Amino acid sequence: MVALLVAACVAGLVDVPVQAADGPGPDARALRRQLRELTTAPGGPPGAIAVLKRGSRTEVYRAGVAETGSGRPVEATDHMRIASTAKAYSGAVALRLVDRGELRLGDTLGKVLPRLPRAWHRVTLRQLLNHTSGLPDFSADPKFLKLVSENPRRRFDSRRLLDFVAGRPLEFRPGSRYVYSNSDNIAVALMAEAATGCRYEELLARLVYRPLGLRETSLPQGYRMPEPYMHGYDVTPPNPPEDVSEVLGTSGVWASGGIISTPKDMTAFVRGYAGGRLISDPTRRQQLKWVDGASEPAGPGRNKAGLALFRYTTRCGVVYGHTGNFPGYTQLIAATPDGERSLTVSLTTQINKTNKPELLERVRSVEENFVCALLRS
Numbered sequence: 001m002v003a004l005l006v007a008a009c010v011a012g013l014v015d016v017p018v019q020a021a022d023g024p025g026p027d028a029r030a031l032r033r034q035l036r037e038l039t040t041a042p043g044g045p046p047g048a049i050a051v052l053k054r055g056s057r058t059e060v061y062r063a064g065v066a067e068t069g070s071g072r073p074v075e076a077t078d079h080m081r082i083a084s085t086a087k088a089y090s091g092a093v094a095l096r097l098v099d100r101g102e103l104r105l106g107d108t109l110g111k112v113l114p115r116l117p118r119a120w121h122r123v124t125l126r127q128l129l130n131h132t133s134g135l136p137d138f139s140a141d142p143k144f145l146k147l148v149s150e151n152p153r154r155r156f157d158s159r160r161l162l163d164f165v166a167g168r169p170l171e172f173r174p175g176s177r178y179v180y181s182n183s184d185n186i187a188v189a190l191m192a193e194a195a196t197g198c199r200y201e202e203l204l205a206r207l208v209y210r211p212l213g214l215r216e217t218s219l220p221q222g223y224r225m226p227e228p229y230m231h232g233y234d235v236t237p238p239n240p241p242e243d244v245s246e247v248l249g250t251s252g253v254w255a256s257g258g259i260i261s262t263p264k265d266m267t268a269f270v271r272g273y274a275g276g277r278l279i280s281d282p283t284r285r286q287q288l289k290w291v292d293g294a295s296e297p298a299g300p301g302r303n304k305a306g307l308a309l310f311r312y313t314t315r316c317g318v319v320y321g322h323t324g325n326f327p328g329y330t331q332l333i334a335a336t337p338d339g340e341r342s343l344t345v346s347l348t349t350q351i352n353k354t355n356k357p358e359l360l361e362r363v364r365s366v367e368e369n370f371v372c373a374l375l376r377s
Contacts, residue, residue: 031373032061034366038347039064042237043356045330045347047230049074051263052374053271053342061370064348067231068241076263079216079229080346081250083324084296085266085331086219086259088273089208090185091129091308093192093200095279095287096207098125102195105129105286105307112191116162119169125191127174128184129307130291134170135183139253141165152247153223158254159193161186178293178305182256185308189255200255212272217261223249226260232328235349244328257326266333266344274309274320275339295323297352297360299332300368316372319343325350332367336375343367343374 031050038044047064066074097103103112103125110121120135127133138144141164147154162183171179189200196203201219209217218226223246233241250258261269271277276284286307293305299321301314312319312334321334321343330351335342345367351360 027373028059028061031370032063034369035061036063038363038366041359041362043235043349043351043359045235045349045351046233046241047074047348049076049078049230049263049344049346050370051076051267051342051344052370053267054374055340058267066228066348068233068243074230074346074348075228076267077216077228079226079260079262080331080348081225081232081245081326081329082257082259082261082266083326083329083331084182084257085322085324085333086253086255086257087185087324088308088322088333089204089259089269090188090192090200090255091287092208092273092278093203094125094129094188095283095307097192097195097203098286099280099283103191107191109187109191112194113187116187117166123170123174123187125188126286126307128188128191130178130305131180131184131293132175132178132291133181133184133187134172134174134177134179135162135181135187136165136168136171137181137183138162138164138186139182139256144252148248148252153249154252155221155249156251158186158221158251158258159190161252161254162190178291180293180296182253185256186254188308204259208269208278211278212268214261214265214268217259217265217269219250219254219259221249221251221258223247230329230346230348232326233349234327241349248327253326257324263344263346266331266346267342270321270333270335270344271339271342274333274335274342275337277339297323297325297330298364299323299334300364300371312371314368314371316368317375319371319374325352330363334371341374343370345370 050061052059105126290304294303299312304311319334324331330347332345
């Protein structure tokens with residue numbers, strides 16, 4: 001089961017800020033009901049929370065519990081594993097370094113990280129950020145999965161994770177295809193460290209956490225969760241939910257999915273990041289050159305991939321953001337292109353196209369309804 005859970009881990013024009021959707025949309029009561037129905041669906045999460053923020057006004061929707069048997073509701077200040085939304089944070093670090101001239105989007109692995117396999121040397125930072133690199137995915141490597149299965153809390157050297165696939169060639173010519181890979185953001189973090197001489201964790205604190213006021217966000221190496229936290233569950237009927245919050249260590253995902261945060265902090269992050277507050281306009285224009293590709297799991301509406309950011313085109317308008325899933329957790333962060341309106345949705349079980357495809361489509365539908373509520377005048 002652990003192996004399955006771990007494994008699950010054309011340029012467009014720049015969009016103008018979307019206008020708020022006019023006309024009727026889902027009301028608060030309907031949104032609460034839909035969130036509650038997710039928590040009672042077969043295989044659904046024991047807990048769910050959605051945070052909508054328009055300007056300074058915040059609305060919090062919640063259903064279920066933070067821990068089964070406790071009756072405690074999920075709170076916006078509860079910690080959780082943010083899964084692959086952490087890739088947006090590594091993108092924020094890299095793009096800020098591009099702004100400072102310490103990295104360039106055209107910099108190659110061969111130039112910045114010459115110790116990596118020669119076959120990978122042509123891959124650029126841009127291709128890593130939009131998942132067109134062709135790097136083989138270390139998290140799907142049989143040896144890596146075997147080690148995790150033997151000891152889910154094993155402490156990996158996060159900076160050597162790419163060694164698991166170092167003997168393999170690229171999966172395709174760089175820039176020719178889109179394939180989501182956890183290796184990409186490991187390489188991004190390593191490039192950031194090589195360019196600055198600073199540890200990635202310090203770069204996160206200096207370039208992302210502090211400017212956006214993220215006080216409850218961290219990138220640990222172990223398996224412990226800080227209190228209070230939403231407990232994450234494996235929900236496989238007819239078995240009762242199994243708490244997997246602290247089953248896996250995060251050293252084996254690191255920059256591709258190891259961050260712990262809260263819905264409150266994630267709201268602050270996505271408003272700043274998707275709204276372009278962290279980077280210059282020229283770098284922003286490069287970030288918003290879209291290619292065909294969906295986040296994992298797919299977000300609401302039609303998905304396109306930019307540089308560590310996805311465009312979700314819904315029936316009510318466009319938002320930018322990222323999704324993620326990790327054992328016990330499923331995440332969506334999204335905001336309007338100006339960052340003035342944002343949505344964070346957190347569920348306490350892993351839902352993706354492999355393990356629960358029908359439930360994922362239901363989740364995406366609910367997410368789209370929340371986007372419509374967010375954009376409504």
